[in-house]
Amino acid sequence: MTGRTPQKTAREMLQATGCRTRFAGFLAPGLPADRRDRLAQAMWLPPAAEPAGTAPLAVLLAAGEFAGELGVRAAMDTDALWLPPVAAWIEPPVEPAAGTDASGPAPDLATLLAEAGGSDLYLNLTTATAHDLQLGGRLLTALSARHPLEGERRNDVELALHEAVSNALVHGNLGVDGMKELSVQELERFSRDLADRLADPLLAARRIVIAVRIDPAEDGRRLATVEITDEGNGFTPGPRSSAGASGRGLDLIGDIADGLEIENGGRRIRLRFLL
């Protein structure tokens, strides 16, 4: 037996049950009130007026038909929506139209919120939405608000996050091949493929899920574990190739991160950063 005191902190008790984040409410910038109220019922969570206080909040992103004229990028272009107390960013699954069967087992919002509760930071967005949001930089904002990151290390972590997210969206969910030959024709092919695949509703609806956990590490430091999961066809990591226009992203990630694991046939990448 160790000399452990019987009083556990609230955080330890939450961790013991697999719950890290207990949401006190949610924000839904741009969502019509009736849709917001239906989502509140689905989650058993009250809407919050603004990103304030210390209790964790989830942001529900108004995407697609709900994004309004300016789109999801404008709705989310407020720093406060990416800073504490906001700890999760979830795009609600589309409600099946009345009288039609839902096509496939779409996750319900309560399930996504429970997943978010198991992480310190959590994103679950469609590819169409994620593509518009510069997620690498936004993730860095959220992470560095919890643990300051400065100078070169900050730039490096942003690049690694950005590369991993881009890979999941472009090569994973959209299945677009990297630029191989060094030619403007290959650049045109990349542009065309990207536009075609984004216009495909099935591919654009594929999800990217990012779960971040921050844990104590040695020497009083902290270890951030970032898992990025896509719904693409996966890939097999090959040898380094630096002859073409593509192929440097994974190498850069490997150089920067303190840990890099690729799982699930290439559909999940797990990065670790000592902070």
Added chain:
Amino acid sequence: MDYGIELRDQEAVVRLRGRLTFNDHAKLRTLIGEMGQNKLRRQVLDLSSLEFVDSAGIGMLLIAREEMDRAGKQFVLRSAAGQVKRVLTVAQIAKIVPIED
């Protein structure tokens, strides 16, 4: 990413601003076309106002270099700073493209 081109006596200077990522593919195609069309032999990319570049951005710079090579033009990167300078160094781009301070 945005850019502006200044035609000088001896060189065309293209100043890139903002973030250069995979999403800038269309702008890079236009830029490569414009660099090919002006008469100057020396095409300089001024990176001093570029804040961020990713691996696809590096790849597109290498495509620009290759296309200038095909057009018989010289292609130079100039004044990279901060994150951009660091990525160019880590990816060892100086082996492929001349980089000036």
